[in-house]
Amino acid sequence: MSLYLLALLAAAVSGVPGLFLRRRGGEVATGLLGLAALLGLTASFRVLAGGSGGTLALRTAALGAPGLLVFDPLAAFFAIPVLVLAFCGSLYGLGYWESRRGNTPALRLVFGWLTASLVMLVAASHALTFLLAWEGMAIAAFLLVMAEDREAETRRAGWIYLVATHTGTLILIAAFALLARTTGQYGFTALPAGLAASRGGTILFVLFLLGFGFKAGILPLHFWLPPAHAAAPSHVSALMSGVLLKMGILGIARLLSWVPDPPLWWGGTLVALGVLSGLLGVAFALGQHDLKRLLAYHSIENIGIILLGLGLGTLGKSQGNPVLQTLGYAGALLHVVNHSLFKGLLFLSAGSVLHATGTRDLERLGGLGQRMPWTAAAFLAGSWAICGLPPLNGFVSEWLIYVGAFRGLGLGRQAWPVVILLSLALIGALALACFAKAFGAVFLGLPRTEAGARAQEAPRVMLLPMGLLALACLAIGVAPLFLMPALGRVVDTLGPAGGSGLPSLPGLGAISGMALALGLLALLLWRWLRPGSREDGLPTWDCGYATPDARMQYTASSFADGLVRGLRWALWPVVHRPKVSGWFPRPARYEGHVPDPVLDRAAAPGLRFGVRGAALLRVAQGGALPVYLLYVLLTLLVLLVWMVA
Amino acid sequence: MLQFLLHGLTVLLLPPLLPGLIAKTKARMAGRQGPPVLQLYYDLAKLARKRAVYSRTTTWVFLAGPVGGVAAGLAASALVPFGHTPAPISFEGDVILFAYLFGLARFLTILSALDTGSSFEGMGAAREATFSALAEPALFLGFAALAKANASLSLGTMLAFPGSLTTRFTGPLILILAGWVIVYLAENSRIPVDDPNTHLELTMIHEVMVLDHSGRPFALVLYGASLKLLVLGALILTPALPRAAHAWQNWLAFYAALAGLAVGVGLVESSMARFRMTKVPQFLVAGVLATGFAFLLMLV
Incomplete structure (x- = not known):
């Protein structure tokens, strides 16, 4: 202590x-x-x-x-x-x-x-x-x-x-x-015992979920999150996204630890919120042009994954199934730490990009991989981990939730295991598309602006923390077994379960082995490629066109266009499409963005309405001292009457 | 031990045969002689000796695609049983690792395409990312249905369990395999999703992503693609194969089925044209629906 x-x-x-x-x-x-x-x-x-x-x-x-x-x-x-x-x-x-x-x-x-x-x-x-x-x-x-x-x-x-x-x-x-x-x-x-199922318990659960949901950024209470993360200095964004949101999760975890017998619908609600946050979070991320806003939406997605794990664990707890409880909670809690590490890493490397180029706009970046190789490697490590790809840490926590959901399939006719499985698979595939877009637009190809072409690598003092975080991601991904005894103890605080059984999951050792094998194979192949004599300094073979330039590159918006269009029923993208007509059309501008539906279509108008309503109250607050004294007197009188009556 | 050795040798040596078989089938169907079945082996040997050309826009990420594709494919190959011969590595939850290893290969391939800065390759990368997002649910619904059927999370027992087509799981199994064949065609960039032989870059998906690779990196790309044909092929063949008494019979059945699959893909390619790009998502959704129905049937 x-x-x-x-x-x-x-x-x-x-x-x-x-x-x-x-x-x-x-x-x-x-x-x-x-x-x-x-x-x-x-x-x-x-x-x-x-x-x-x-x-x-x-x-x-x-x-x-x-x-x-x-x-x-x-x-x-x-x-x-x-x-x-x-x-x-x-x-x-x-x-x-x-x-x-x-x-x-x-x-x-x-x-x-x-x-x-x-x-x-x-x-x-x-x-x-x-x-x-x-x-x-x-x-x-x-x-x-x-x-x-x-x-x-x-x-x-x-x-x-x-x-x-x-x-x-x-x-x-x-x-x-x-x-x-x-x-x-x-x-x-x-x-x-028994309180959770009562009406009082229901009200408590809903209130806590709302209160903690605002902080965690659970959809639809997430609307403060993208603008705040985009506007804050990057190391603050890293701390906010990595840790601040998790305090909402901590709150929910504490609540779950107090309840010995959560009703089934608690877990169901958590899973439903997880599906909503996870899928819509990554879908909205796909539509963003602002690097830091994109990362912020991915935080919502990862909160969704954490909720899927918490929901799975809670469903296990309700049904007295310690295996599901352990796997669900372990996956969720490990993902809390994992997300902190790789999202911190991503925000820090995004900050370096901003530092070097002065912009967060994906359409104005590009080609930074040649000028900022270390930052690029850091961002790649973060992207790798956040997509849940082996052998980094994101895979381990998602794997635990997956295994829990697969085990849940054996529990008779229940819909939620397959819902969790499908959401995780879809979230993973969409996150992969989104990070391919982000990394590609920022670091690969040719620079799209002068500032990008002159960008300099970040100073060592900025690279060092990124390296530390990347190493931590790799360590957890390659050797998850070492964490499990500790994680088991944490899981057991959420209710008595088989947390001590976690280290004996057979897959964890195999994952380490596969990670090492993968690394070794990659190294061997890499060595086979290197010594071959090579021809450098030629242009990209653009199907016969010898001078491709930056303006001809595929942009981030184009990359995501297919998916954004496919998801337009959920995203409501705003597109300004020029009409091209005639033999010699005039120069035109195409513009498209995906606004946040909750903030721009509900919360902001609602707030404006509230402010206008509050203005009416100003009549009572004239600023004159006698009037305030009158209020005090009136209050006293009312209290007096109330006490007497 | 001998089994594992054979497994490893199959993975290392057999894959380039499959594209050769497909090409031969297509040629014969079109009334041509076609290239020799071993053509890809010759190509790989030639490419290994050639110099590689690197565009000046590329970085090391450009090589991560070929390297990652082959490394992840080889790692995944250790998890999948070849017919009723068990996989060298098998553990609870290896299904997920299997699927995510292919995700890793895809991620790196997309990035190495984007590294060239070419618009064509960006286009192919975007298509790959989009379409595979639709293929993923079909794959996982199939896994879920099989896991439901035999309460196992390990690829080996999950795939080898149905054994014969006489159980009450016949219906769901056919649906799963139908859905997975769609995934197979899409993941391996085959007609009707993608045409590996087209000459028009605008309509390609996978081929256009590797336009700038040459020499040894390109050899890895080609080998990786054929490896994917083998490993994913094992995934869809194993549940359909009958179980034999002897190991050599199982191996023989597997090799025969693999050849049959390659010929089948060749027949599909000969008999239909590539879908319009806008139709592809519908085709993939059909795969999701098939596996989804299979899962529902498992619940009954």
Whole structure:
């Protein structure tokens, strides 16, 4: 516990020295975050290894049972991506942000606060600490999103985020109050059996799902997410997408851990939401031109995959099937960490692209692979992992969910296993198309602009964190077996199940073996290709045309056009198609984009309407002191009458 | 042990024969003599000795396609049983690894096509990505139906289980195989989805993606494509083959069936034209529907 608290402290104050130092403030902050990561990871590994009690608590007598902060295996597990990404993000920020912006010290301070709130949140075991950390995280993230508040787009994104996150928090406050009414205390304890199936349990589930859903970006509560991720500085986007969203998942996982007997429809709802978020998330990603928005929609997709796993586990729990419960929860929780690693990696490399070229527009990028080979390799590793392709880590977590769903097929006439299977397969195929498009448009072919042609590789301090994350992705993908004892302990916190059986899954060793064989084969083939004499420096054979140029390349929009058109019933793309007529048609412009249906068609108009309604209330707020005194008097009178009556 | 050795030798040596058989069938159907059945072996030997040409826009990703295609294909070949001879590697959930290895090969092939910056290759890559997204559900629905039938998640037991066509799973099995044949034709870029012999780049899918490959990289591309014919062929042949008493009979049955499959593909190619691009998704959806119905029948 003391290690954990020290980590919390180090993260919280990491930005403070920078306020007083004239130089090297960034290095000090990064050093402190590195220290926090070292301490926190040590604490995490100790708890996950099952040593020294496994659970550590900070108690105060007044607040009752579980204490304020409990560092149990679930907390330790979620703390890992928080600390890793915070350190990597801070290191990356040294090269990405330090040199050119004025508000750097403030940004560093808030970055530390965000990390500290997240570290506190994972272990919170009391409604008070949980909501405190939750709100701290929300506000810190808002301030970070607003880092470039000179741009109207950023201000809008920040504003939408603030509204969404506070709506979620309000719902959560109601949910915790209701929870306290049923259990009699604000500390987190197991709910009595039978409660979940009652009407009170239903209301609790819906409220928590809404509150946490806003944070996790579950469709249709995701609308704040793409603009906020696009507008935030890239290392902040990495932390937001990698960890902040996962706090919604942590909340849902905590809820599931309290409930001994979730009704069947809980799991069914989670699966349905997972299908919706997963499929529509990747479908909307396909339609994006903005690199960071595209990545943000993929976060929604991955939240969908995590929900599929959670739903599978919950269905297993309801039916008393420990195998499904273990496989589902293990897949979901491992995917939480995996997604943090590869999405962090992707956002950091997208940030390098933005840093080097000044644009996030896929149609204005291209050919960066030759000029920024390391960034390209990092982005490729991230894409590889996020598509769930072996031998990287995304495959392992999806594999666990797949195996669980296949096992579920044996349970008689139930529709959900095949729904999970099909969604995962389709999500995988669409994600592959989308990342082929993104990587191809940004890094392959010829540069489409002057800025792209002059792009320079990112400095080492930015490449280092990307390399660390890529290595972590590879390590989990090649040797998943080593993780399983720890993962089993985490899974067992969500309800007694066979978490200890995870390491004996026969496939895990075989996956490692296949990964090694794949690597070896690739190496051999590669060596066979290399020494062959070669002819360099010729143009691409464009079917006989000798001078192909960048404007003739296939664009990202063209690449995705077939799929976007096939999915237009869901995406509602907006297309401005010029009419070409006559023998000598005039120059024309084609334009197409996929707006977010929830934000642009429902939430934004709704908010505008709400603001107009709120304007009516302004009559009551004239600003004159006598009027306010009158209000106080009237309130007193009303209360008096009410008390007497 | 001997079985595994034979498995490995089959994977390494046999694949180039299959395109030769298909081409021979097509030639005979058209009343021509056609190239020798071993033509692809000659081509590979020649390409291995040739110099490779690299466009100045390409990076190392350009080579990742051929290398990844063959490496993933070889890895996947170890998971699939050849007829009723068990696969060298078999474990619960190997189905998923099998499918995703082909996903990996596709991903890298698409990227190496995009690396050239050519519009034609981009077009082919986009088509490949689009159409395979439709083929994936058909593959997995088939797996789900087979897993439902025999409560197994391992490719070996899943495919080898039906054995004979006399059980009550006959109907679903036929539907699964029908759906998978569609996937087979699409994944191997065969008529009616794609025409490997067309001379017009605008209408190609797979061939156009490798226009810029030459020399050894191109040899790998060709070998990888023929490997895919073999491995996916084993996937659709195994459930249809009867189980024999002796190992050598099983092997013989498998080789005969493989030759039959190649001839069958040749016959399909001779008897119909390539679909218009807009028709291809409908064809693939038919595969999804067939396997979907198979799954529904399994529930009854």
